[in-house]
Amino acid sequence: MQLVLFDCDGTLVDSAGLIHEVMARTFRHFGHVPPALADTKAVIGLTLDIAIARLQGKVHADGEANAMMVHYKSIFAGVRAEAGFEEPLFDGIRSLIDEIGRREHILIGAVTGKSRRGLDQILDTHDFRKHFVVSRTADDCPSKPHPAMVSECCDETGMNAADTIVIGDAVYDMLMAKAAGARAIGVSWGYAAVEELLQAGADVIVHHPRELLQHIQ
Secondary structure, eight states: OEEEEEOOBTTTBOOHHHHHHHHHHHHHHTTOOOOOHHHHHHHBTBOHHHHHHHHTTOSSOOHHHHHHHHHHHHHHHHHHTSTTOOOOBOTTHHHHHHHHHTOTTEEEEEEOSSOHHHHHHHHHHTTOTTTEEEEEOTTTSOOTTSTHHHHHHHHHHTOOGGGEEEEESSHHHHHHHHHHTOEEEEETTSSSOHHHHHHTTOSEEESSGGGGGGTOO
16 A cells, blocks of 8 residues: 655646735735745745745744735635636646546545645545545644644554655655655656755656656555
């Protein structure tokens, strides 16, 4: 048996445009200059309060960051419903999930900085709920790179970390995987540079979803 845990934003779906637009509107609402797209991409994967704090140059979330998080969440669905702000699957993801979903010895899960509501929306929109047997979100665990998301998914499924693969596009995904004792696979189609993923401990880098089949046994 093998447990395969996918990050969501930047790994399964291309959500940077939507996240950045909601972040920009939130910053403007609070009277701040919106972050650059590159800066928004750099914090995708962190829980929202910490991501906002980092964009403000803070180490920890304070009262304003928490208030901004509440506002961000309140407008997210409305922005997502606007034309051009969907969260499409990256090319090749659907066929990959369908393929490994047919393998009885493979358990699929998600470990994401999204809220539970956000992840559920992705799973329902793309008809993935039937394949994903376990998940942890920003509502359940400390922010990446804390290993809790991976460790709790292992505990729930009865799997060992040594038999678990974490697949993600962010430095935080790689650090989380290694902290939990799991294998870390970085994807190049997301929002972090390959060099950053390798420095964070990625065991291997793949450049297309079909390449993951070589590592999922």
